[in-house]
Amino acid sequence: MAEEIRAEMVANVWKVVVAEGDAVSAGDTLVILESMKMEIPVLVETPGTVSALHVAEGDVVQEGDVLAVIE
Amino acid sequence: MFETVLVANRGEIARRVIRTVQRLGLRAVAVYSEADAGLPFVKEADEALPIGPAAPASSYRDAAALLEAARQAGADAVHPGYGFLAEDAGFAAQVVEAGLTWVGPDASAIRRMGDKISARSLVEAAGVPVSRGTNSPVADASAARAAADDIGYPVMVKASAGGGGMGMAVAGDAAAVEAEFARVQAFAERTFGDPAVLLERFFPRVRHVEVQILGLADGRVVALGERDCSVQRRNQKLAEESPSPAVDAQLRARMEQAAVRAGEAVGYRNAGTVECLLDTETGDFVFLEMNTRLQVEHPVTELVTGIDLVEAQLRIAAGEDVGFDPDAVQRRGHAVELRVNAEDPQRFLPGPGTITTWREPQGPGVRVDAGYAEGDTVTPFYDSLLAKLVVWGPDRGEALRRARSAVAGFAVAGPKCNLPFFAELLDLPEFVSGDYDTGIVGRMRG
Numbered sequence: 001m002a003e004e005i006r007a008e009m010v011a012n013v014w015k016v017v018v019a020e021g022d023a024v025s026a027g028d029t030l031v032i033l034e035s036m037k038m039e040i041p042v043l044v045e046t047p048g049t050v051s052a053l054h055v056a057e058g059d060v061v062q063e064g065d066v067l068a069v070i071e
Numbered sequence: 072m073f074e075t076v077l078v079a080n081r082g083e084i085a086r087r088v089i090r091t092v093q094r095l096g097l098r099a100v101a102v103y104s105e106a107d108a109g110l111p112f113v114k115e116a117d118e119a120l121p122i123g124p125a126a127p128a129s130s131y132r133d134a135a136a137l138l139e140a141a142r143q144a145g146a147d148a149v150h151p152g153y154g155f156l157a158e159d160a161g162f163a164a165q166v167v168e169a170g171l172t173w174v175g176p177d178a179s180a181i182r183r184m185g186d187k188i189s190a191r192s193l194v195e196a197a198g199v200p201v202s203r204g205t206n207s208p209v210a211d212a213s214a215a216r217a218a219a220d221d222i223g224y225p226v227m228v229k230a231s232a233g234g235g236g237m238g239m240a241v242a243g244d245a246a247a248v249e250a251e252f253a254r255v256q257a258f259a260e261r262t263f264g265d266p267a268v269l270l271e272r273f274f275p276r277v278r279h280v281e282v283q284i285l286g287l288a289d290g291r292v293v294a295l296g297e298r299d300c301s302v303q304r305r306n307q308k309l310a311e312e313s314p315s316p317a318v319d320a321q322l323r324a325r326m327e328q329a330a331v332r333a334g335e336a337v338g339y340r341n342a343g344t345v346e347c348l349l350d351t352e353t354g355d356f357v358f359l360e361m362n363t364r365l366q367v368e369h370p371v372t373e374l375v376t377g378i379d380l381v382e383a384q385l386r387i388a389a390g391e392d393v394g395f396d397p398d399a400v401q402r403r404g405h406a407v408e409l410r411v412n413a414e415d416p417q418r419f420l421p422g423p424g425t426i427t428t429w430r431e432p433q434g435p436g437v438r439v440d441a442g443y444a445e446g447d448t449v450t451p452f453y454d455s456l457l458a459k460l461v462v463w464g465p466d467r468g469e470a471l472r473r474a475r476s477a478v479a480g481f482a483v484a485g486p487k488c489n490l491p492f493f494a495e496l497l498d499l500p501e502f503v504s505g506d507y508d509t510g511i512v513g514r515m516r517g
Contacts (some may be wrong), residue, residue, distance in 0.1 A: 009420050010451050015262055020373065032237070032262065036421035036455040038305075041237060 003046055003070045007061040011035035016057050018068070021052045030068050031055060042067060073172060074391045075100060077141040078116070080152030081131060082442030083458060084367070085112035090136035091381040093117070093342050100144040102137060104130035106450045110443065118144055122188035124235065125452040131155040134162045138169050146390060148172040150381075154272050154306040154454070156444065157364040158185060174388040178365045180337040184361040194358050197336035199329045202348065202357040204271030213253040216245050217403055218270050225275065228252055228260035229336055232269035241273050274350050277358075277507045279303065280315050281346040283372045285397070286339035286391045293397040294327035295378065298371055300346075302496065304419045304512045309489075310496065311368040312407040313375050316505025317351055318465065326356060341371075342384050351508055367410070367459070370440060374406035374463040405470040408462045409478065409493045412455040413486035416495075417516070422487030423449045436463035439481075449486045456469055457483065460493075467505065 011033035018030050025047040033040045051067040055061060075098040077087045078492045085101055087119065089112060092099040102114030106125035106453045113119045120140040123130035130136065132155050141149055149166045157175065160182040166173040175181070184190045187205050195201045208231055209215045219226045219242065220331030221424055228251040239257050240251040252268060260266040283295040299315030318326065330345035344366045346359040369380050378395055386394050414421045425454035429445040441458035443449060449457065464470030478493045501507050 009422055012451075017261055022467065029237075029258070029262070035451045037453060038421050038455065039237065042419060044454075 002036055004066045005030060007065045009035055009063050011061055013059040014039060015056045018050050020050050020053050023038045024050060030044060033047055075095060075146045076148045076378045078150050079137050080155060081107050084152040087440050088152060088381050089116050091379055100146055102140045102340055106452050108194040108446055109181050125498060134165055141171060148174055152172040153364050153367055153392055153429045172388050174384050176339055180339050181363045183337050184363050187360055190361060193336050194333040196330045199333050199358045205269050208267035212249040212252045216248050219248040222270060222272050225273040226253050226270050227273040229269055230255055231258060231269050232263035243498045249413035274348060276351050278317050278349040278351055278508050280349045282326050284330050284334045284343050286341055287393055288387050292331045292334040294330050294341055295376055296327060296402055297370055299366055301507060302511055303509055303513045310409050313387055323330040341387050342380055368408050370461040371406040371408045374401045374461060375404055376400055404463055404465045405467040407470050407474050409459045409460045410456055411460055412489045413449045413453050413457055414489050415487045416489045416492035421455045422484035423451045426485040428482050428484035430482035432477040437477045
């Protein structure tokens with residue numbers, strides 16, 4: 001089952017920690033967003049494989065944008 | 072005293088500094104980025120100069136742009152506020168080289184306190200207690216284990232380049248240290264491009280208590296009591312109070328003496344803060360770091376001492392008498408500060424936006440240091456602080472009662488806002504009892 005990981009706020013993509021194809025487990029950091037001088041790690045909730053990565057470092061994301069898909 | 076002070080900052084702190092500068096009969100010059108053109112601090116300054124686009128690196132952190140603005144405005148002093156270039160020794164030196172007065176400690180004090188490891192050695196040599204930890208990165212898992220055995224458990228394993236709570240893990244025994252070392256090192260390498268890992272003693276139940284100091288123009292260093300900053304999320308402060316409910320007269324005297332020694336060790340002049348961790352079980356405290364600038368939470372000290380710390384900073388920078396008798400400072404009552412942020416009250420995620428409603432509370436002992444007004448837009452480029460709600464009462468109980476009313480009377484709509492968190496905090500038995508520690512927000516949000 002595919003799980004879409006979405007941005008919860010307007011932010012800059014500060015770091016992308018994973019690559020497509022990576023196996024990830026719950027609690028792993030996918031990307032780190034930066035907004036209002038705050039670094040906000042986006043974590044994996046259910047383990048799987050990163051099947052798609054929609055952002056790169058430096059991108060600006062809006063609330064609700066899909067960051068990555070985990071299968 | 073100077074005639075014209077350039078305020079090299081934005082938002083609530085720029086506005087707060089401008090207020091004192093003008094009260095002293097001096098001219099206040101603001102600088103602003105494109106994103107901040109309509110904010111109150113720009114309107115209230117005697118003169119305001121644009122310095123560049125929204126990104127801090129091209130505006131509030133652009134030393135050349137700031138110095139050019141100071142030249143254009145005919146400023147003879149620069150007040151840096153907090154954040155941005157306030158603790159940048161290079162900028163402090165450039166200001167002085169340009170023939171202006173830097174309203175802060177000299178560049179060498181900033182530099183020596185800026186590096187955490189050198190600051191720790193420096194204050195330790197001056198007789199200030201410090202926490203045990205490694206002074207350089209540990210090489211591998213077995214070195215981490217040996218260092219941890221020496222420091223004592225539990226230990227904090229942390230990425231040297233980390234921050235905001237990322238790249239940190241607590242290890243309770245030797246096996247855990249080896250495992251966490253490998254995990255933190257891999258994370259740090261991947262995330263920060265720097266695999267350096269440090270170890271330090273971890274205190275499970277600790278309060279963050281800091282002492283305000285002033286290095287006077289005559290070379291003396293005096294302490295103005297403490298602030299308790301234990302209400303934190305992601306290692307960032309949300310609420311502060313003075314005095315600390317955990318500090319009695321004897322402990323205060325010990326902490327003030329240590330803070331004065333730390334300041335004297337670097338010949339400190341102007342306002343500074345010595346941050347300590349206080350072990351609530353033993354009453355022992357250790358030096359954490361020194362902030363060589365005005366602190367965000369300085370108003371709680373102002374409300375209990377009656378001293379305007381920005382005025383003291385300006386007078387000291389001008390080589391003048393500090394404006395009050397440093398040997399006869401009286402502390403009166405209790406003050407609490409709540410940081411009203413553009414973030415949600417549950418998970419503390421930031422949310423900018425245009426302010427459609429802004430109504431500040433009023434009442435005895437209530438002070439609001441706000442960076443915004445109705446109609447202003449809070450942008451994602453800067454920190455999420457909207458306003459500091461600071462409340463004084465003759466005792467802690469009354470201060471908290473007044474704070475509850477003030478929170479209820481503060482209306483903010485538009486951006487996300489954490490005011491409901493404070494309503495909850497002020498009713499929480501643990502907070503009300505005064506017997507809390509830095510884990511309090513974590514327990515509230517479990």
